[in-house]
Amino acid sequence: MGEAIAFYFISACILGFALLVITTRDTVHSVLFLVADFLFVAALYVLLGAQFLAAIQILVYAGGIVVLYLFVVMLVNLKRPPEAHSDPHRLTKLGIGMSAAVLLELGAIAVYSSRLPATPVAPGAAMPVTGNTEQVGWLLYTSYLIPFEIASMLLLVAMIGAIVLAKREL
């Protein structure tokens, strides 16, 4: 009961803040609502018993990435309202198409996961470690080693790319 109330409250906050992010005119306020949104997502993770993920969510997204967003927004100074485009509906079709694609994807995931047995991947009992962090680490370095390495390669490439772009002569 209490968990359900907490879930609906947190979900409502997440959706509410997400709406505010895209409807607010002031860019800095928009970024702030995004931070609040991330904090509530972290709360959702805590509710699911994934404390490690919650802490990482706050550390990486709220504390790291969005700070850089805020930096950029403050430096380019978007105090004035964004200029009205000659055709405000120019991206309507693209927007509807993208939203439909995401909706379709979510629906597909929902249908697919409802057909699977209750514990589809890597049952916790097989793991020699207990504890949230240890289990995440164990899974990352055994079952999901290759996806993990590919993700780190991707980050490395992004990092090198950023350096190359920022520094014209090395």
Place this chain on the structure above:
Amino acid sequence: MIDTFVIPLLKILIVLNATLVAVTYMVLLERKVIAWAQSRLGPMRVGPYGVLQPVADAIKLMIKEDITPVRADKWVFTAAPIISMVPALIVYAVIPFGPVVNLFGRQVSLYITDINVGLLYIVSVASVGVYGIILAGYASNSKFPLLASLRASAQLISYEVAVTLTLVSVILMSGSLSMVSIVRAQESSGVWYVFVQPVAFVIFVIGSLAETNRAPFDMPEAEQELTGGFHTEYSGMRFALFFLAEYANMIVVSSVATTLFLGGWLRPFPGVAALGFLDIIPSWTWFLIKSFLFLYFFIWIRATLPRYRYDQLMRLGWKMLIPLAIANLVVTGIVKVLLS
């Protein structure tokens, strides 16, 4: 009922109040120590030797006019001091002041909670604190605070990397993210981690000076260049909140350093049985003594060293501390694998 509600609430009440009192007296201590370092007396007027100075300061700050600049972003301007203060306070939830003790016939732990991602919680909550500084500078709608807040946030983000890397090497040593388990690991290995991780400790100390905007890394508050820093436009109690947050962060940093590197509530040389008589002193007293010495060190540094230049600060952070921290981490990992 008593165990789930009353005792935790009492603990929270005690820790919060003790922190705020400690913060105000920290300010007095700083003024006194710096005065002694400069052959002055420091505050002497309010109470004997100025011991009531914090009370006078608090009253002054509370009854001062609270000004919001006309062109400020009102909501963000109001929220910024709160965003600074709250992370600095909620971090105390996981700091272990002592082990589980027997108090009035009841087992009471001298920490509010011990979550299994304690250290990560501290790092992530502290990383949210930087918003207070950025937003204060932005919302003031004024040049100097904006410059100061850009400096402060760049400095915080840069040094956070080095500090977090040193924490990783401590986690490697202890095999746990829980603050209580880290102290227990030092107890069972019989040695404080400052002796096995001296490089990490030095990087942590330098990095924490920078993260708390303390001298010699107090560029964000360089009066000569910035007229005051990110809180130039703040007055009265809102300014006081920034002030309190800064000193509360100092206490947090020294508590974390005590827990991770100086054995937390353990007595010196916990592995040497001959020093067992030191156990007469209660465990939480050891914790407080170590934290106090660390705080004193902060003040001592401020009275001793001149301020760094901004580019020097960035070079020190990115080109020396971070590579050193990574090297330390790699060596720690290799040694750990070889020994096991």
